[in-house]
Amino acid sequence: MNNLSRRGLMAGTVGAGLIAGAARAAPDPHPQGDRVLTRIAFGSCAKSDKPQPIWDAVLAARPDLFIFLGDNVYLDTRDPAVMRRKYAELAAQPGFQRLKASGIPILAIWDDHDFGENDAGMDYPMKEESRRLFLDFFGEPADSPRRSRDGIYTAHVFGPVGRRVQVILPDLRWNRTALVPLELGDQGYEAWVRKRFEAGEPTPGPYARNPEMTATQLGETQWRWLEDQLSVPADIRVFGSSLQVVADFAGWEGWINFAHDHQRLIAAIRDRKADGLFCLSGDTHYGEISRLDVNTPYPLWDITSSGLTEVWPVTPPNALRVGEVFRDQNFGLLTIGWGESAPTVLAEVRDVNGEVRLEQAIRVGDLKV
Numbered sequence: 511m512n513n514l515s516r517r518g519l520m521a522g523t524v525g526a527g528l529i530a531g532a533a534r535a536a537p538d539p540h541p542q543g544d545r546v547l548t549r550i551a552f553g554s555c556a557k558s559d560k561p562q563p564i565w566d567a568v569l570a571a572r573p574d575l576f577i578f579l580g581d582n583v584y585l586d587t588r589d590p591a592v593m594r595r596k597y598a599e600l601a602a603q604p605g606f607q608r609l610k611a612s613g614i615p616i617l618a619i620w621d622d623h624d625f626g627e628n629d630a631g632m633d634y635p636m637k638e639e640s641r642r643l644f645l646d647f648f649g650e651p652a653d654s655p656r657r658s659r660d661g662i663y664t665a666h667v668f669g670p671v672g673r674r675v676q677v678i679l680p681d682l683r684w685n686r687t688a689l690v691p692l693e694l695g696d697q698g699y700e701a702w703v704r705k706r707f708e709a710g711e712p713t714p715g716p717y718a719r720n721p722e723m724t725a726t727q728l729g730e731t732q733w734r735w736l737e738d739q740l741s742v743p744a745d746i747r748v749f750g751s752s753l754q755v756v757a758d759f760a761g762w763e764g765w766i767n768f769a770h771d772h773q774r775l776i777a778a779i780r781d782r783k784a785d786g787l788f789c790l791s792g793d794t795h796y797g798e799i800s801r802l803d804v805n806t807p808y809p810l811w812d813i814t815s816s817g818l819t820e821v822w823p824v825t826p827p828n829a830l831r832v833g834e835v836f837r838d839q840n841f842g843l844l845t846i847g848w849g850e851s852a853p854t855v856l857a858e859v860r861d862v863n864g865e866v867r868l869e870q871a872i873r874v875g876d877l878k879v
Contacts, residue, residue: 554792565605714761
């Protein structure tokens with residue numbers, strides 16, 4: 511023992527843990543896992559009782575995969591009958607019917623409104639019933655591990671070696687601890703934000719950062735699963751989060767509100783050498799692109815697309831925003847250039863007519879630990 515330093519022991523322990531994680535980590539099976547993904551469409555925030563004309567533009571983009579990033583319906587209830595009615599409304603949408611009939615594989619994760627209630631977390635009492643209806647609607651098999659985990663998180667890998675795309679969908683609701691409200695004195699949030707808007711000041715949401723080490727969106731079991739998934743071999747990783755990962759600081763729900771989670775994710779990407787990771791996010795009711803390149807293993811990009819039907823009336827602050835905000839109905843599209851050299855990704859936010867409103871070209875070779 512005299513020849514072993516504490517640093518060496520720690521390094522050996524961490525290294526052994528990483529090797530063990532890589533050995534036991536495996537993606538969930540998918541019936542189209544051999545499919546090469548070149549165009550990945552995604553979106554969020556669709557009220558089932560509103561017209562959804564945007565599906566025409568989504569289908570015209572000819573995606574190989576569509577990812578629902580949450581608020582896919584707005585349940586906002588504890589009544590299972592209301593939940594079933596909302597899903598029936600989405601099933602009856604002509605555009606959604608065409609998407610299903612196209613044979614394009616669909617992946618989905620939930621956010622608060624399809625989890626059950628606005629900004630709901632671990633204390634929502636109907637989450638088991640909500641899970642069952644969600645997974646039944648999206649055709650999850652009866653023996654799917656998503657039905658027995660502490661949440662509906664999942665990960666899949668598509669394509670052969672050299673063109674492997676990993677899609678990771680964390681569950682940010684099932685285990686999420688309490689939010690911390692902003693201190694607004696004796697006035698309500700609506701009055702406070704109205705004053706700021708009239709004064710021409712930024713209009714953040716009603717929540718503050720939570721620095722507590724025990725505050726979490728994922729819970730420890732899901733965290734260990736996620737860290738293991740980041741060890742799975744892949745050429746490109748798509749981290750599909752229902753909430754913004756990079757934006758700082760909008761004041762609404764987001765990874766930045768949970769300081770420990772935010773730092774742990776960055777550390778996990780570094781420690782697991784999870785190259786080629788892009789973040790996709792929803793929730794906001796506007797589209798934007800964010801980039802974080804300070805104290806990260808490589809630049810972290812977050813492409814936010816929201817909503818398929820919903821539009822937010824004002825623009826919250828975001829110090830890491832790249833370019834403008836697009837406040838109208840939209841969906842996102844990643845186009846992967848699989849070439850002989852390192853692949854490239856063109857990230858776009860498109861409007862209801864399919865016109866490109868935001869775009870960012872990214873070299874996957876720049877996203878290396």
